[in-house]
Amino acid sequence: MDLQLAGKAAVVTGGSKGVGLAVVRTLLDEGMRVVAASRTVTPELAATAAIPVTVDLGTATGAAELVERARAALGGIDVLVNNVGIGDRAPHVDGAVLDLAALPDTAWEQTFALTFYAPLRVTRAALPSLVERGGVVVNVSSSGARVVTAGPVPYNVAKAALNALTKVVAEQYGARGVRAVTVAPGPVATAVWTDPDGFIGQLAKVQGLEYSQFAAQAQEALGAATGRISTPEEVARLVAVAASPSNVTGAEFAIDGGIVKHV
């Protein structure tokens, strides 16, 4: 199937590894020109044909800087993939083990900075170009937005806000030719799960548990009907489909192996 993305220009945030890197590779395979934003350029990203832009999207000014550099490099933006969302592990570990009374503002602020404010600010900066091009915003959310009490609560609440942002962009900009779609993965085999020093590994450590056993138990507890977690490449294909021209807007595409049970 031709996704009709060839020749178009994309910006992918958090494109240096994990899901973002898989999205970068998939969109390049579709014939797109791609700017990939992250704080560092990994060898894997450098090996692609993407244009890397190093920027800290956890800051108030990073988003505008990224969009300015992306527009200079690409001429305009047809597809914005707001993939950045997991930053440093510490606030997520606190958010998973401390209750509301114990969790300080800083944990909420650090989480919201990258999970909600970064997509909001990048979207806002990219909107003039997206309107010009009839573009699309794909927000990479999480099944956590629908199972808010399982896992790091500030992260899940910020992802719920991101889902709402998708709806707002779809509603306010639909008549101007811009679409917005949420892609909501359950657990994905990135460093978050597979690196013993990643979020799950750190969560095991603070509870005095052994990493691989804890990771297996945590996956089982999430209750995926398929019995497995997703690959970054599977999520990337869904992002490409969401970005492909269609009449889909304001919608949420879940890829969670059946973790979210409610209708």
Ligand SMILES: NC(=O)c1ccc[n+]([C@@H]2O[C@H](COP(=O)([O-])OP(=O)(O)OC[C@H]3O[C@@H](n4cnc5c(N)ncnc54)[C@H](OP(=O)(O)O)[C@@H]3O)[C@@H](O)[C@H]2O)c1
């Ligand atoms: N993995 C999962 O199980 C899972 C499940 C549901 C949803 N998701 C969502 O999928 C998305 C990607 O997750 P992932 O697992 O692929 O994460 P990851 O492997 O940790 O990759 C995160 C990416 O974001 C970049 N990044 C982090 N902080 C940044 C900052 N301040 N400024 C700019 N870039 C920054 C990282 O590059 P640098 O470190 O070089 O900056 C990297 O490219 C996130 O939105 C996440 O919430 C993941």
